Amino acid sequence: MKILVIGLNHKTAAVEIREKLAFNGPKLEDGIFGLREIPEVKEVALLSTCNRVEIYACVADPSSAVENIKKFLSDFHGIQRSDFEKALYFITDSDAVRHVLRVASSLDSMVVGEPQILGQIKDTFDFALAKKTTGVLLNRLMKKAISTAKRVRTETRIAENAVSISFAAVELAKKIFTDLSGKSFMLLGAGEMAELAARHLVGNGVTDVKVVNRTYERGCELANEFNGKPVRFEDFLQELANTDIIICSTGAPTYVLYKAQMQKVLKERKHKPVFIIDISVPRNIDPEINKIDGVYLYDVDDLQGVVDTNMLERKKEAEKAEKIIDEEVEKFLKWMSSLDSVPTIVALRQKAEEVKNEEFEKFKNKFPELDDEKIKAVEYLTAAIINKLIHPPTVALKEDTEDRDELIAMIKKLYRINGDDNEE
Amino acid sequence: MGTILFELALTFYFAATIISIIEIFKGGTESSKPMLFIAGAGFLIHSASIIYRYAAAGHLPVASMHEASSFFAWCIVLIFFFLEYRYKIGLMGSFIMPMVFIMMLSSSVLPREIRPLSPALQSxxxxxxxxxxxxxxxxxxxxxxxxxxxxxxxxxxxxxxxxxxxxxxxxxxxxxxxxxxxxxxxxxxxxxxxxxxxxxxxxxxxxxxxxxxxxxxxxxxxxxxxxxxxxxxxxxxxxxxxxxxxxxxxxxxxxxxxxxxxxxxxxxxxx
Known part of the structure; x- marks a missing residue:
C-alpha cells in the first residue's frame, strides 16, 4: 500500500485550468465517492481550494491508479485529458508525506505562511472522515499534517510578518497608534492599491472615514463603499487637522501637500501623530514632510522595503519550518514501516515463544519428578501447538492483500505488540 | 541576616537583568515568565531586607547612601510591577531591570553600617x-x-x-x-x-x-x-x-x- 498525492496548484496550473478541475459544493461529495470507486484506490481525501486541487490516496499500484484518476478527472469534469495533464503532478511515498505536511504548514502556499490552508486541510479531513473514505493510513497522515502545521506555527514566526503593501500599511499604523478603532482616516484620491489599503484599515477598526476626490461624484461613490463622508478636493486641507491616517493616491503631477502646510496642521492638532501613506507615482506629498516631528510619511518604495524585509524574515522562518517537517516526516515513515509485515511476524512469534517459555517453566517446577524424556515430549507438544496457532496469521500477514495494513494494525492491537510510537 | 537578604536580592536582580538582556536578542512581545518570576522573587527578598533594616534601625532605611540607593531601586521595581500588571509592555524589563541592578550594585559597594540618626532628623x-x-x-x-x-x-x-x-x-x-x-x-x-x-x-x-x-x-x-x-x-x-x-x-x-x-x-x- 502506497501513499499517493496527485493534483495541481498555482505553480503548475493557470487559474483557467484550476477552476475547471475544482470540486466545488456538491461536486466534492460526488468527486470523493467517484474516486473511491476506482479499484486501486483504497483510501482517499480530496482538497479543493482556489489555489490547488489535490487528491490524497492510498493505492495498491500507483501507476495504474494515476491512470485511472486522470481518466476519472477527465470524465468527471468533462475536459480533455491533454488540457490538464501537463499541470498535474503525482508523488508517492516519503515525498508524498512531505508534500502533505508542507501544504498543511503553508510552506507550499502562494503566500507562504498564510493561515487559511490549515483550516482547509482540516475541512478536507473532516469531510473524508464523515464520508468514511479514509482508513488507517490517511487518517494518521491527516492528523500528522495538522499537528505538524500547529508545531510550525508555534515554533516559527512564519505567519507574523505582513507581506503585502496594504498589510504592511496596517502593521505600521498599529506601531504608531496601537489600536486603530476610533482613528480617523482620509483617502485622498483613488486607485486599486489605495482602495485595498483603505479596506484593510477599515477592516481593522478605523471608523471616521473621509474620501477626497477631484470628481466629487466619484468621491461620493467611494465614500459610500467605505461608509465615510465625501470631502471636496478644495476642502481637504481643513480636514487634515482631524485626520490620523492619510492614504494618498491622486494622479496629480505635483505635490498636493507641502511641508509648511503640514506644519500648520500639526500645530493645530497639537502634534498628535499622523501617518501618511503616499502611493502615488509621481509622489503627491512633499517627502520633506517626514522630517516634521510626529509625522510618519511612507511612499510606495518605503512600503515595498518593509514588505521585502518581511519576506526575507519569512524565508528564514521557512527554513526552520522545513526542519520541523523533516522530523515529522521521519516519524511518520517510522510508524508506516512498523506496519510492515516482517517485524510484526517476528514480534508475534516472539510473543508466542515468551508465553510458551513462561508456562513451560511453571510446568517444570510443578512436576519436578518428570524425567528428561517426558519433559522433551511436553516441550515438543507446546511448540507444535504454538506453531499451529500462529501459522494462519503469519500466512495472512505475508500475503500482499489490499487490507494488509489494517490487518497488521489489528494484530498489533490484539496481541499488544508495540512498535507503534503511540502518538495519538 | 540583613546582609544575606540584601545580597540575595542583588543576586536575583542580577539574574533578572541577564535574562532581560537576553530577551532583547531573543524573545517574544511580552516579558518572559522566568524574568518576571526571578525579578518578583528578588523584590520579595528585597522587601524583607528593607523591613529587617527598618526594624534594626527604628526608621525607614534611607539614612545612608547605601540605604537610599537600595530603597530607590525598590521603588522602581514596585512601579515596574505595577506597570507590568497594568499594561504588559514588551521589553520594558530590558530597559528597567539593568537600571535597578546598577542602583543596587552602587548601593552594595557603599558602607552598610547603621549609623545613629542625628536627633534633628528623628521624626x-x-x-x-x-x-x-x-x-x-x-x-x-x-x-x-x-x-x-x-x-x-x-x-x-x-x-x-x-x-x-x-x-x-x-x-x-x-x-x-x-x-x-x-x-x-x-x-x-x-x-x-x-x-x-x-x-x-x-x-x-x-x-x-x-x-x-x-x-x-x-x-x-x-x-x-x-x-x-x-x-x-x-x-x-x-x-x-x-x-x-x-x-x-x-x-x-x-x-x-x-x-x-x-x-x-x-x-x-x-x-
Missing part, C-alpha cells in the same frame, strides 16, 4: 518625606526608561528600517501615553515631597527653605517636570520632545541624588 517626617520623594523619583526613572524605548521605536519608524526591536516594541502612542502617565504620577509625589520636606525643615531646622543644594536641585527637577507637563498641555509637546525631556529630567534626578550627596555640601548629605 515621622523622615518616612513620609523620603517615601514620597523616592516613589516620585522612581516614576520619573521609569518614565525615562520608557522615553528611551519611545525614541528607539520612533527612530525605527522615521528611518523606515524596521528590523531590530521594531516588531516587539509597543506602539509609540502607548509609550508616549505611559510616559505621560508616569510623569503625572511622579509630579504630584515630588510636589508633596518638597512640601513635606519644607514642613519638616521648619520643625527640625527652624526654617522652611534654606537654599541647600539638594533643595535647589529638587526645585530644578520640579521645574523641569512642571515644564514637561505645561508644554504638553498647552503646546502639545508630546512624543519625541516629551521623551527627551523626561530623560533630561531623570538625569537631573540622578545628579540630585548622587551628585549633590557626593560633590556638594548639603544638609541632606548622609553623614
Amino acid at each position: 515621622y517626617w523622615l518616612g513620609i518625606h523620603t517615601f514620597l520623594a523616592f516613589l516620585g523619583n522612581a516614576s520619573f526613572a521609569i518614565a525615562a526608561g520608557i522615553g528611551v524605548m519611545y525614541l528607539l521605536q520612533e527612530h525605527y519608524l522615521k528611518s523606515k528600517h524596521l528590523g531590530g526591536l521594531f516588531k516587539r516594541l509597543p506602539s509609540i502612542q502607548v509609550l508616549d501615553e505611559i510616559n505621560y502617565r508616569l510623569i503625572t504620577i511622579g509630579f504630584p509625589l515630588l510636589t508633596l515631597a518638597i512640601i513635606t520636606g519644607a514642613l519638616w525643615a521648619e520643625s527640625a531646622w527652624g526654617s522652611y527653605w534654606r537654599w541647600d543644594p539638594k533643595e535647589v536641585w529638587s526645585l530644578i527637577t520640579w521645574f523641569i517636570y512642571a515644564l514637561v507637563l505645561h508644554v504638553r498641555l498647552t503646546a502639545g509637546w508630546r512624543g519625541r520632545r516629551a521623551a527627551i525631556l523626561s530623560i533630561i529630567g531623570f538625569l537631573t534626578i540622578l545628579f540630585t541624588f548622587f551628585g549633590v550627596n557626593l560633590l556638594l555640601k548639603s544638609l541632606h548629605s548622609f553623614s
